[in-house]
Amino acid sequence: MKFKYRLAYYLFGAVIGVMFLIFFLDNKKAEFCYLPNCRVLKNIRSKGMTISPEAQKKLNERWVTIDDVKACTENGDVIFSKSKDKYKGGTIYIIEGKSTKNELIEVEVVNYDNKVLLKDINKI
Template identity: 35%
Template sequence: MKFIQRLGYYLGGFSIGLIVLAFFLNGKKVSCDYGPEARVLKNINSKQLNYTSSHIADSTLINHVLKFGKVNFSESNTRKEPCGTYNIEGLYNADNVILTIENCDSIATIKKVKIEK
């Protein structure tokens, strides 16, 4: 069997597999969160959020930063017992927002919101 025939069979099977996957996964909320930053954000977003301060910013700002923000691991204390503390940085309406979140097993608590203009 020539190389071009083998390549044709491979590409044919590969394309059929992609079509089958697209059919089965169409409309489902499937994600591939393999990086540590994506896993932390997904873990925090899956929990109930509590607010400790009465002057916390609006929930739209917090949800936006939790969805599109970046985790600053150098400023975070991930090994703290019993709950790790994470600093999440993001932009919202041209303002730099830093959230300090304590991530426990069943609940995530927003400790501090810092907005820098």
């Protein structure tokens, strides 16, 4: 079989395979989440969040809202060099991100086995 025919068969099969994957993965709403940053943020979002008194004080000041914290946990970056400290049976993670007003904020959360504690919020 000549090369051009083999290439045509290969491309035809690749196009059919890609269409098959797009059709099934789109219906499953699957996402690629294998990188460490994505895995930590997904784990944090999957649990219920409790708020510490320090964070509640910052939320009461009205310069940041809980929606800003949620936006930060969806699109933020985990700073692993500052994270991974142990705190009362959980792991502290520092997340840098943007609020809904495009201001840079830093969220400090403690990740436990069954919940997440919002420990502190700071402006950068």
